[in-house]
Amino acid sequence: MTAKANETQGAAVVGTPAATVSGSGEGTPVSLQNLTRSFGATKALDGMSLDIAPGELVALLGPSGCGKTTALRIVAGFEYADSGEVLVNGRDVSGVPAAKRDMGMVFQSYSLFPNMSALDNVGFGLRMRKMAAGQRRGKAGELLEMVGLSAQAGQYPHQLSGGQQQRVALARALAIEPHVLLLDEPLSALDAKVRLQLREQIRTLQQRTGTTTIFVTHDQEEALSMADRVGVMSNGKLEQVAEPAELYARPATAFVAEFVGTMNRLPGELAGPGTVTVLGVSCAVIEGGPTSGSVDVLVRPEGLTVAPAEGGNGIISGRTFLGAVTRVAVLLSGDTEVRVDVPSAAALAMSPGTSVQVALPPTPVLVAPRVR
Amino acid sequence: MAALTKDLGIATAPPPAARHRRREGHGIWRWVVMIVAGVYFLVPLYAALRFAGLSGFKDVFTTPGFGDSLWLSVRLAAVTWIVSMLLMIPTTVYVHLRMPGLRRLLEGVTILPIVIPPVVLIIGVLQVMPLALRASVWLLALEYVVLAMPFAYRALDAGLRAIDVKTLTEASGSLGAGWLSTLWRVILPNMRTAVISATILIVALVLGEFTMASLDLKQTFPVWIVLFDQENAQISVAASIFALFVTWVFLMLITVIATRQSRRTGGGEVTLFTVAPQQTIGN
Numbered sequence: 001m002t003a004k005a006n007e008t009q010g011a012a013v014v015g016t017p018a019a020t021v022s023g024s025g026e027g028t029p030v031s032l033q034n035l036t037r038s039f040g041a042t043k044a045l046d047g048m049s050l051d052i053a054p055g056e057l058v059a060l061l062g063p064s065g066c067g068k069t070t071a072l073r074i075v076a077g078f079e080y081a082d083s084g085e086v087l088v089n090g091r092d093v094s095g096v097p098a099a100k101r102d103m104g105m106v107f108q109s110y111s112l113f114p115n116m117s118a119l120d121n122v123g124f125g126l127r128m129r130k131m132a133a134g135q136r137r138g139k140a141g142e143l144l145e146m147v148g149l150s151a152q153a154g155q156y157p158h159q160l161s162g163g164q165q166q167r168v169a170l171a172r173a174l175a176i177e178p179h180v181l182l183l184d185e186p187l188s189a190l191d192a193k194v195r196l197q198l199r200e201q202i203r204t205l206q207q208r209t210g211t212t213t214i215f216v217t218h219d220q221e222e223a224l225s226m227a228d229r230v231g232v233m234s235n236g237k238l239e240q241v242a243e244p245a246e247l248y249a250r251p252a253t254a255f256v257a258e259f260v261g262t263m264n265r266l267p268g269e270l271a272g273p274g275t276v277t278v279l280g281v282s283c284a285v286i287e288g289g290p291t292s293g294s295v296d297v298l299v300r301p302e303g304l305t306v307a308p309a310e311g312g313n314g315i316i317s318g319r320t321f322l323g324a325v326t327r328v329a330v331l332l333s334g335d336t337e338v339r340v341d342v343p344s345a346a347a348l349a350m351s352p353g354t355s356v357q358v359a360l361p362p363t364p365v366l367v368a369p370r371v372r
Numbered sequence: 373m374a375a376l377t378k379d380l381g382i383a384t385a386p387p388p389a390a391r392h393r394r395r396e397g398h399g400i401w402r403w404v405v406m407i408v409a410g411v412y413f414l415v416p417l418y419a420a421l422r423f424a425g426l427s428g429f430k431d432v433f434t435t436p437g438f439g440d441s442l443w444l445s446v447r448l449a450a451v452t453w454i455v456s457m458l459l460m461i462p463t464t465v466y467v468h469l470r471m472p473g474l475r476r477l478l479e480g481v482t483i484l485p486i487v488i489p490p491v492v493l494i495i496g497v498l499q500v501m502p503l504a505l506r507a508s509v510w511l512l513a514l515e516y517v518v519l520a521m522p523f524a525y526r527a528l529d530a531g532l533r534a535i536d537v538k539t540l541t542e543a544s545g546s547l548g549a550g551w552l553s554t555l556w557r558v559i560l561p562n563m564r565t566a567v568i569s570a571t572i573l574i575v576a577l578v579l580g581e582f583t584m585a586s587l588d589l590k591q592t593f594p595v596w597i598v599l600f601d602q603e604n605a606q607i608s609v610a611a612s613i614f615a616l617f618v619t620w621v622f623l624m625l626i627t628v629i630a631t632r633q634s635r636r637t638g639g640g641e642v643t644l645f646t647v648a649p650q651q652t653i654g655n
Contacts, residue, residue, distance in 0.1 A: 078542050098545045109536055111543040115561035124557075125547035169543075176547060 027055030027210045028089050028179040030075070035084035036236075037070055044070040045081065046236035055210040057203070058241075059223035062233035063259070068216045069184060071233075075214060076182050077101050088179050099128075104173030104211075108185040110165045112157040118144060118168045119153040125176035143171040146205065163194035170202060174209060181206065181213040187222060199226055220260050224248065232256045252288065254368030257298045264304065264338040265296040266360075268367065276367055279313065284364040295367040297360075301327055301341040305359045308349050312357035314338075316350045330358055417616075420609050428610035435607055441596035442615075444509060448592065449578040451513040456524045456574055457567070459517065464528040465559055468537050475529070482525040485518050490583040493518065498588065512590050516578050523573035531566020535559075568630040572623055579619055 030052040037045040044067045052058050060068040073079035075086050077098030085092045093101055104125075112121050123140035131139070144150050147167040157165055166186050173181060183202070187195045203226045206213050217223050223230045224244040231241040232255070240252040251257035268278035270292050275282050278297045289295070306314075306328060317337065318329040326347035327339050338358065342350070350356060432438060467474050485493065497515060498506060505511045537559060544554040560567070585592040591599070593615060601608035 076542075076546060078545070098542070099548050099550055101546075102548075103546055105543065105546040107539050107543060109539050111536070111539045113540065113544070113558050113562070114535070115558075115564075124544070124549075128548035128553060172543075172547065182546075 027053075027212045029054050029087075030180055030212055030214070031085075031087040031090075032071065032075070033085045033087065035071060035074060035081045035086070037067075037074065037079065037081050043067075043236045045074070045084075047084075048233075048236065048238055049084075050231060050238060050241060052212055052214065054212055056228045057206050057213040057215060057226060059215045059217055059227035059230045060233055061217055061220055061223040061230050061259070064218060066233040067236040068218075068233050070236075072182055072184055072214055072216045075180065076103050076105055102176060102179045103182055104176055104178035104180070105182040105184065106166065106169045106173050106186040108188055110157065110162065110169075110189070112160075112165050112168055112172070114157050117154050117156055118149060118160065121157070121168055122172045122175050125172065129176065140171075140175060143175050144168070146174075147171045147201070161194075162190050163198055166190065166198060167201070170205065174205065174211065178211060181211045183213065183215040185217055188217070188219070195222075202226065224260070230260075232259055234259075250286070251298075251366065254289065254296075254298060254366070257366055257368075262301050262339060264299045264301065264340075265336075265368075265371070266299060266332075266338065267334060267336060267370065268295050268297040269293075270295055270367070276365065278365070279358065279360050281360060281362065283360060283362060286364045286366045289367045290369050294370045296370050298366040298368055299338075299360060301339045303361070303363070304338060304340045305361065306330060306340045306342055306350070306356050307359075308354055309357035310355060312355045314356050314358045316352050316354045316356055318352060319347060319350065321347075330356060332358065417613070420613055424606050424610040424613060428606035429614070431604075432607050432610045432614060435600065435604075435611075437591065437596050437600065438611065441591050441593045444591065445579055445593040448509070448513050448516060449575045451510060452516040452520060452578050453571060453574050455513065455517045456520055456570070460521070460524045460528055460570070461560070461567070462555070464525065464532055465537065465555065468529075468532045469541060478525065479529075482521050484522075486522050490519065490581075491587065494584045494587045506588075509590050512585060512588055512592070515584050515588070516574075516581065519581065519584070520574045520577050523577065524570040527570035527573060528563065528566050531563040531569070534566075535562050564633060565630060568626055572626055576619060576623065579615065 032048060032050040032052075035045045035048045036043070046067075048067065048071055050058070050071075060071060062068045070079060074081050077093070077096065081094070085094055087093070088101070112118075113124065116124065119137065119140050122143050123136045126136040126139060141150065141153060144153050147170055149164060149167055149171070152160060152164060152168075157168075160168065166189075169186070186202070187198055190198065199222060215223070215227060224247070227244060229241055229243055230247050232239045232247065234255050240247060240256045242250075242252075247256065247260055251260060257263050266278050268276045268283075270285070270290065271277045271282060273291070274285050276285050276295065276297060277283075283297070302325075314330040314332045316328055317331045320327045320329075321344065322341075324344060325341045326344045327341050328347055328350055329337055329339050331337050340358065463478075467478055494515060497511070501511060540558050540562065541554055544558045549557065580594060581592070582594040582598065585595045586598070593611075597608050597611050597615070600611070
């Protein structure tokens with residue numbers, strides 16, 4: 001019971017300016033240059049480059065096996081790159097062992113030292129830096145206060161909830177005032193509610209300390225809600241690096257479009273340079289992708305309109321109530337199913353089986369090679 | 373698994389009545405096993421006590437050779453323990469971290485001392501050892517290190533499997549700890565239970581080993597008991613019971629202390645042959 005109570009209490013404490021711990025000041029620029037890494041025949045990283053501004057939080061997003069964790073581990077010094085460089089503050093750190101890189105890391109699995117209290121866990125990095133015991137305790141205490149766990153200072157990891165453990169791990173990583181904060185799916189072992197609170201807490205702390213941060217996740221919601229910029233990765237390459245809104249609205253590739261958010265594929269024909277015929281209308285095409293022949297047109301659920309119509313081009317095949325909007329599934333001719341978001345009030349008239357007309361507003365669309 | 377049973381909660385839990393019946397059934401068999409095993413162990417002990425009599429116990433401490441041989445066995449146990457730990461802890465940790473693929477092989481190699489009879493081992497060793505080492509009692513300690521290896525390795529390996537060595541090592545490394553600090557401050561304290569299990573096994577083994585010591589012509593406590601048996605059987609039996617008692621007290625002491633330590637940091641009870649995994653309370 002205390003665990004739950006403390007979660008909420010902790011979230012409330014964050015944001016108070018009580019704690020005076022600062023990060024490494026203005027933050028450190030980090031640059032990943034043309035990193036490659038192979039494990040046997042598989043290329044985990046295939047020429048990845050990324051520049052991160054001081055104090056920026058960049059999320060690396062991608063399916064498992066896309067290379068995002070490998071990239072993070074190379075920055076941390078737990079893994080080496082076959083070629084390429086990691087520049088921290090303009091200096092190549094490739095030859096520097098992990099212990100001397102000054103990187104704070106929070107792991108996916110619980111990584112607190114079971115034999116030490118929360119306070120000693122947070123103070124461990126300071127102890128390794130030979131800070132005097134009194135000073136160390138003071139600073140560790142401040143950091144625990146910052147994550148809202150002062151009351152748990154004397155408790156051992158097994159007495160803390162999962163969310164609390166990750167908050168202690170965060171405090172521990174920040175205690176050494178790292179050049180870079182590395183977060184390796186720190187929330188994925190937690191349940192949904194705690195995850196949401198901790199997400200906000202991490203972001204608040206990161207902004208307050210101004211620590212340059214790389215955050216690895218496979219959860220697009222996490223990436224979009226927390227990061228200044230999101231890098232979407234696939235097969236060891238960065239497909240696109242952009243601000244969350246930009247990534248959602250203007251995905252650079254079909255992979256990004258389909259990985260971030262929900263995307264419909266509608267069969268279309270390229271009619272000429274820069275135009276495609278889809279659902280019987282002509283639309284402008286966003287640059288990139290194929291230039292002739294049969295294609296798939298990529299449209300978000302909110303990018304389509306649907307209205308009941310006798311003898312329309314589709315039939316409602318399902319409805320999912322999402323609150324203010326309802327996502328309806330419509331079966332079009334040619335066995336294509338699309339999902340369309342409509343205001344929940346309007347969706348009442350669209351029970352499964354209803355004949356509807358699906359239309360595409362005349363905005364530029366993204367096209368990709370036809371998959372079927 | 374815990375999450376699974378929690379989710380299924382009601383569905384998997386048998387109705388109270390059935391559970392009760394089953395426990396009762398278990399209860400009877402538990403007592404049968406307890407009594408049979410108890411009789412098996414206690415009857416010879418009782419017979420030995422009767423045979424030794426009070427006089428045997430009175431004389432055992434003043435009998436020549438008793439103190440020297442016991443002291444030799446204790447010293448051998450200590451040296452064997454130190455060498456085993458210095459050798460096996462870094463090895464198991466390194467294998468877990470860097471060469472997990474080698475674990476299978478190591479498991480096979482470390483079981484060899486059990487497969488090969490001690491007689492064969494000691495005769496082989498005595499053949500090739502230089503005289504200086506053959507004359508020294510410490511050769512026996514080195515042999516015991518080999519003999520104890522299967523037990524030490526298994527205990528330590530189980531202990532390392534119970535913790536996430538890789539993550540703990542990396543966490544410690546990222547915070548600026550070198551490998552020695554990591555081993556000393558992070559890994560060792562968290563495999564304390566395993567180290568204690570290994571200690572218990574090594575000590576029990578060395579205090580009771582006869583074949584090697586006897587062939588090596590060293591008068592350890594078990595060797596002394598057997599030799600003395602030919603002179604005064606009563607005192608010899610009293611010494612055996614005394615040795616049993618000392619070993620038992622020692623092992624109990626270790627388990628009680630270890631359990632207290634382990635509970636403090638969330639571990640389970642320490643028994644002679646198990647390493648209880650860490651408890652966690654989830655989210």
